[in-house]
Structure formats: C-alpha cells, structure tokens
Amino acid sequence: MLIIGIAGGTGCGKTTVVNKIIDELPEGEVGVISQDSYYKDTSHLSFEERIKINFDHPRSIDFDLLEQHLKELKQGQAIHQPVYSFVKHNRTGDTIVTHPRKVMIVEGILILTNPELREMFDIKIFVHADTDERLIRRLKRDISERGRDLDEVLMRYQTTLKPMHEQFIEPMKEHADIIIPNNRHNMVAIDILRQIITQKL
Ligand SMILES: Nc1ncnc2c1ncn2[C@@H]1O[C@H](COP(=O)(O)OP(=O)(O)O)[C@@H](O)[C@H]1O
Numbered sequence: 001m002l003i004i005g006i007a008g009g010t011g012c013g014k015t016t017v018v019n020k021i022i023d024e025l026p027e028g029e030v031g032v033i034s035q036d037s038y039y040k041d042t043s044h045l046s047f048e049e050r051i052k053i054n055f056d057h058p059r060s061i062d063f064d065l066l067e068q069h070l071k072e073l074k075q076g077q078a079i080h081q082p083v084y085s086f087v088k089h090n091r092t093g094d095t096i097v098t099h100p101r102k103v104m105i106v107e108g109i110l111i112l113t114n115p116e117l118r119e120m121f122d123i124k125i126f127v128h129a130d131t132d133e134r135l136i137r138r139l140k141r142d143i144s145e146r147g148r149d150l151d152e153v154l155m156r157y158q159t160t161l162k163p164m165h166e167q168f169i170e171p172m173k174e175h176a177d178i179i180i181p182n183n184r185h186n187m188v189a190i191d192i193l194r195q196i197i198t199q200k201l
C-alpha cells in the first residue's frame with residue numbers, strides 16, 4: 001500500500017486535487033481518508049459551546065483514531081470512517097466503510113503536524129494557494145455548502161484560521177516532498193503525481 005498525505009491551508013484545493021488524482025487512476029485503486037472525519041466527538045457539548053471550538057488547532061483532531069485506522073487499513077482491514085457535519089459541528093453518528101486500496105490518500109489541514117502520522121506517509125504533499133485566494137474560496141464554499149454566513153467565516157478567519165495557519169500549517173511545508181502551486185488549476189502537477197504513483201505501484 002502506498003500512503004500519500006496531502007496537506008495545505010483551508011481552501012487551497014486539497015479535496016479538488018484528491019478528486020483529480022482519483023479520476024486519473026484506475027477505478028478502485030485509490031481510497032481516501034479525510035482529516036475532517038476525525039474531528040473529536042463533541043456530543044457532550046451544546047451547540048453554543050461547539051461553535052466556540054478552535055477547529056484549526058491540532059488538539060481538535062482525534063489523531064489516535066486516525067492513526068489506528070490507517071494502521072488497520074495497512075494491515076488489510078476495512079475501517080468505519082466517521083461522518084462529520086460542518087452544520088452541527090459534530091460527528092453525525094454514521095460511518096462510511098472504507099476498504100484498503102493500493103493507494104490510500106490522507107488529506108487535511110493538520111495531518112503533517114502529527115509526527116507519528118507523518119512517519120506513515122510514503123509521499124508528503126503540500127498544496128499551496130495564496131491567503132487571499134484561499135479566503136475567497138472558503139467564503140464561497142462555506143456559505144454555499146457548510147451553512148455559514150459572511151460574518152461567521154470572517155470572524156473565524158480573524159480569530160483562529162489565520163493565526164493557526166501561520167503557527168501550525170504553513171511551517172509544515174518543510175516536511176513536504178512536493179509543493180503544488182494551486183492558485184490556478186494545475187493539471188501538470190496532477191499528471192506528474194499520477195506518473196509518480198504509477199511508477200511506485
Ligand atoms: N485551483 C483552483 N482554482 C479555483 N478554484 C479552486 C481551485 N482548487 C479548488 N478550488 C475551489 O475552491 C474551493 C475549495 O476547494 P477544496 O478542494 O474544497 O479545498 P480544501 O479541501 O483544501 O479546503 C472549492 O469550491 C473548489 O472548487
């Protein structure tokens with residue numbers, strides 16, 4: 001199994017890059033684990049308490065479960081990946097059965113901050129897009145898909161997104177094997193990745 005970690009700030013285009021890689025490789029060869037599925041269970045908190053959580057800090061992620069699941073996949077076992085709701089700010093209680101594949105991609109803003117997880121990646125990728133570009137994309141996406149409004153996104157941006165990005169995410173470029181510039185759609189980078197993956201397989 002080839003394990004690829006794809007990190008980068010919110011809105012940089014991680015999910016988009018992952019989907020393009022899936023499109024480029026034979027069907028059924030690629031599986032995906034999203035860090036978003038591993039936000040800690042917050043069922044014990046009220047909604048008002050949940051919205052105050054700093055979702056851009058590594059402590060908001062259940063890295064133990066993420067690591068355990070990746071190990072199980074590596075051993076050939078299927079896992080139950082939690083389903084996360086950005087509207088409820090909590091896991092839904094549902095899970096998706098994720099089967100081991102020849103290529104497993106782990107994507108998320110903070111996945112390179114965890115040393116144990118980092119060790120498990122055969123290839124570490126950092127997707128880069130400029131800060132203003134990411135904020136514009138985030139605004140559009142969170143308003144259309146995640147039930148947010150302008151004030152919510154901007155408040156979160158100023159209080160947690162920007163400072164956490166500078167403290168935890170941007171420095172992780174140092175650990176990356178490949179940095180993909182993604183201010184515009186970058187099909188050349190996807191093609192190079194496809195070649196690297198095919199060669200390694
Ligand atoms: N290279 C790009 N150029 C323009 N828009 C993009 C690009 N990559 C992604 N997007 C858009 O930006 C938004 C956020 O992208 P997404 O892949 O969800 O980012 P991430 O997973 O890193 O948060 C989506 O609406 C997506 O369609």
Ligand SMILES: Nc1ccn([C@@H]2O[C@H](COP(=O)(O)O)[C@@H](O)[C@H]2O)c(=O)n1
Nearest residue numbers: 009010011036055056086089090108109
């Ligand atoms: N309840 C939540 C949980 C997370 N977020 C934000 O999601 C971002 C990470 O997801 P991407 O798909 O953008 O990589 C992160 O920046 C969190 O602020 C949220 O808004 N609400």
